[in-house]
Amino acid sequence: MAKHFHKKPNLYSSHVQLKVSNLARSIEYYTTIIGFKVLKQTETEAFLTTDGQTSLVSLVEVPNASPLQRGFTGLYHFALLLPSRKDLGNIVQHFVNLNIRIGAADHDVSEALYLNDPDGNGIEIYIDRDESEWTWFDGEQVHMVTEQLNFQPILAAADGKWDGLPTGTVMGHVHLSVASIEKSEQFYANVLDYNVVTRYGAQALFISTGKYHHHFGLNTWNSNNGHAPTEDMVGLKSFTVVLKDVAYAETVKQSLLDNGYLVEQFEAAPKFGGEQAFSTVDPNGLRIVFTIEGN
Numbered sequence: 001m002a003k004h005f006h007k008k009p010n011l012y013s014s015h016v017q018l019k020v021s022n023l024a025r026s027i028e029y030y031t032t033i034i035g036f037k038v039l040k041q042t043e044t045e046a047f048l049t050t051d052g053q054t055s056l057v058s059l060v061e062v063p064n065a066s067p068l069q070r071g072f073t074g075l076y077h078f079a080l081l082l083p084s085r086k087d088l089g090n091i092v093q094h095f096v097n098l099n100i101r102i103g104a105a106d107h108d109v110s111e112a113l114y115l116n117d118p119d120g121n122g123i124e125i126y127i128d129r130d131e132s133e134w135t136w137f138d139g140e141q142v143h144m145v146t147e148q149l150n151f152q153p154i155l156a157a158a159d160g161k162w163d164g165l166p167t168g169t170v171m172g173h174v175h176l177s178v179a180s181i182e183k184s185e186q187f188y189a190n191v192l193d194y195n196v197v198t199r200y201g202a203q204a205l206f207i208s209t210g211k212y213h214h215h216f217g218l219n220t221w222n223s224n225n226g227h228a229p230t231e232d233m234v235g236l237k238s239f240t241v242v243l244k245d246v247a248y249a250e251t252v253k254q255s256l257l258d259n260g261y262l263v264e265q266f267e268a269a270p271k272f273g274g275e276q277a278f279s280t281v282d283p284n285g286l287r288i289v290f291t292i293e294g295n
Helices: 024-033 087-095 149-158 181-191 244-259
Strands: 012-022 037-041 045-049 058-062 074-081 103-106 112-118 122-127 170-179 195-200 202-210 216-219 235-242 276-281 286-293
Touching: 012 074, 012 170, 024 037, 024 045, 024 058, 074 149, 074 235, 087 112, 087 122, 087 149, 122 170, 181 195, 181 202, 181 216, 216 286, 244 276
Parallel strands: 012 058, 074 122, 170 216, 235 286
Antiparallel strands: 012 235, 037 045, 045 058, 074 170, 103 112, 112 122, 195 202, 202 216, 276 286
16 A cells, blocks of 8 residues: 555545434444444544544434435545555455445445445545556546456455554545535635646546545535535435644634635544644535645
């Protein structure tokens, strides 16, 4: 796994905060099935870790939660990037042993597995192919496809030593369900500093910094002209983006203000995913927490 894509100065996501309907059930799923460990837990919240120090995902129980619905913006999936094909092989074998149903795809740039948690939140678990194998058109658009995944070489790389998610796992990317591709592109590419690296027609867009295949996906497949999720609805509560330094944070803050976006402190910002510098809400009503804590 190339590590530089998820280090500064790239605008990568370090944490996803999820609303769930039953905390105990979700903890059981994310520890037993996905392979996280619990870093800290309260009656209503749990922080999940692979390294015992930082948290990639946190879970917040919502009383009388409403289920996920079409027609709302939010999380399409968050994607955990594993260090090696051996690690992917080990988790595939783990899923086989537990008879867990998964989806899978070869995206040319990556090999990916797909699941849904008990509330329907989407999860991708993947590895990248070496960046030397990625195909770029005109140096700006990366070639990505969705084809059948060949499990044989992945399972052949496994060593049978499954002990949960490996320490080197990172939040590889976050894929959002948005109300408008046009407005989302204007925000992420013009107000923030992302580059558009792939388009799937008029319904999906992939953006990144530093020539990664994508730090964020944006699509309208389930959410075209949709509404922002309500507070009691399961799904995305916030996601965290790492900024390179204090000076750049001020630049981002000013860009948000100049374009009419909120700059504020989010009272429910997650701990252990990077201390909050400030927060905003994107055009789809989705909460972004910015931090300068990160690699």
